[in-house]
Amino acid sequence: MDRLNEILGNISGLVWGWPLLVLLVGTGVYLTLRLGFLQFRTLPYALKLAFKPSAQQKGEKGDISHYQALTTALAATIGTGNIAGVATAVVLGGPGAVFWMWITAIFGMATKYAEAILAVKYRVENNKGEMSGGPMYYLDRGLGQKWLGVLFAFFGAIAAFGIGNMVQANSVSDAVVQTFNVPTWITGLILLVFAGLVLLGGIKSIGRVTAFFVPIMAAFYVLGALIIIITNFELVGPAFNTIFTDAFSANAVGGGILGTVIRYGVARGVFSNEAGLGSAPIAAAAARTDYPGRQALVSMTQVLIDTIIICTMTGLTIVMAGEYKGEGSEDGAALTTASFSAFLGDIGGYIVTFGLIFFAFSTIVGWSYYGEKCFGYLTNDRGLGFYKILFVAFVFIGAVIELSTVWTFADVMNGLMAFPNLIGLLLLSGVVASETKRFLKVAKEEKRSAG
Structure with a gap:
């Protein structure tokens, strides 16, 4: 096993x-650059699309609402990375790593x-009338490179058992014990x-659950952090200064580069946030929308929230607490727990858990x-019931076994997913630009008509 872990x-x-x-x-x-800094120009409108309830429009196709597609994608991305991943970045890269996460x-x-x-x-619409989309489809139907679509789908189907299943269940069971x-x-x-x-009910069931669940869980955690930040406001300025200074320092990680x-x-x-890995667009493809650009703006807000x-x-709580300093300091979720507990005692530990x-x-x-x-x-949509049952079974397996090998394997699969997806994004960037231009023209007309 040690040899396998090393390999x-x-x-x-390398990946x-x-x-x-x-x-x-x-x-x-x-x-x-190609989209003219779209994420800055359209952010207020994107947030409005994401959170303002709207009636179904003529010509819309899809299985779930814009908001449900957003919360489904957020459900997948808001995970251990937001708690353990940030802590690991600060320990291994220094506080300045938080700045580069922002970039x-x-x-x-x-x-x-x-x-x-x-x-x-x-x-595409399958034989059940449900939408299927994501990198495998735009690599196949858009780029005309089915082999790249097959590669992405293969890596994605396996990665789901790692980073999307067993490592998450293991993190929960470890925290609870x-x-x-x-x-x-x-x-x-x-x-x-x-x-x-939840899973056996399909995307509509997932969409309903995440639409209710995601805002509550995010608000619960953020509220805990905000209490720490507000009640210890004198530490916020120095924490930001540490982050910005360390981001360009050659002294990170004890004299590193x-x-x-x-x-x-x-x-x-x-x-x-999984931007570039190609996972979230699979949820975006299920959204009810009349223009691709409309859902794309909603999906964009996911990175902001996450x-x-x-x-x-x-990151700010960890830097304010200073628990990352010195040899033998905690790593991962344990560091985040220690940082919250430093300000809130046992309650801080419960918030993180x-x-x-x-x-x-x-x-x-x-x-x-x-x-x-x-x-x-x-x-071709065969054997989906078997896949769901297997996926659910591995949730239990992940909760009860040691997972160092699975963590590493999951990292490899995620990285391999990114390569074909990024190739597709670069080669289809012209399509992205033309679809964006088409939708922004429509959005401008809608705004003029409304006001």
Whole structure:
């Protein structure tokens, strides 16, 4: 097993090396420039589309609302990365890694927008009348490279069992046994039952659950962090100063190089919001919408909520507490727990534990849909019932076993998903630009008619 971990670790280091990180951020920068800084110009309108209830419009097709598509994608991305991932970035890269997470998110908004617009444009309707879309379809139908679509779907269907399933269940069971001393098998059984009830109902069931669940879980965690920030406001300025200073310092991680700070900031930022990995557009493709651009703007706000808001709450609290300093300091969720507890005592630990439970469970729900759609693409929608049952069973398995190997394997699969997706985004950027121009013209006419 140690040998396998070593091999997978080496592969993960290659996959998540500088080439992929540069490609991820570079794609976001390129799309930002090509779309004329769209994420800044249209953000207020995008937020309005995301959260304002609207009646179904003529010509709309899809299975769930804009808001449900957004919350389904948020359910999958708001997970352990927002709690454990940020803490790991600060420990390994220094406080400045938080700044580079922000930079990744700013350009990642353009990437997420492009993914969603292509997902809706090239989606298909299956024999049940449900929408199927995502990178596998725009690589196949848009780019004309079915083999790239097959590669993405293959990696995605497997990755769903790792980062979207077992590692999330394991994080929950570990947190619960540490905080409440509940055996892992009991936690696994509870997760299995609740996941099964939601997942077997399909995307409409997932959409209803996440529309209710995601705002509550995000507000619960953010409120806890805001209480810390407001009641210890004198520490906020110095914390931001530390983040900005360290972001450009060569002294990160005890005399490391600038690249270490950037690498962990970018890697954990992408791990958190998944911009460029190609997962979220699978949910976007299910949205009821008349223009691809309309849902794409909604999807873009996901990165803002996930990284700019929630990850910032975690990062700022960690830097304010200073628990990351010195050798032997905690890592991952334990560091976030220690940081919240430093200000709020046991209540802080409960906030992180319950946040981790909610975040991880929501990721299981969201990724089940991603994995199902990837598997369906490979099998022409055959064997989906078997895939769902297997997925739910692995929730229990993940809760009760050691997962170091699975974590590394999941990282490899996620990285491999990104390569074909990013190729598709770059080569289809002209389509993204033309669809954007078409929709913004429509949106301008709508605004003129309304006012």
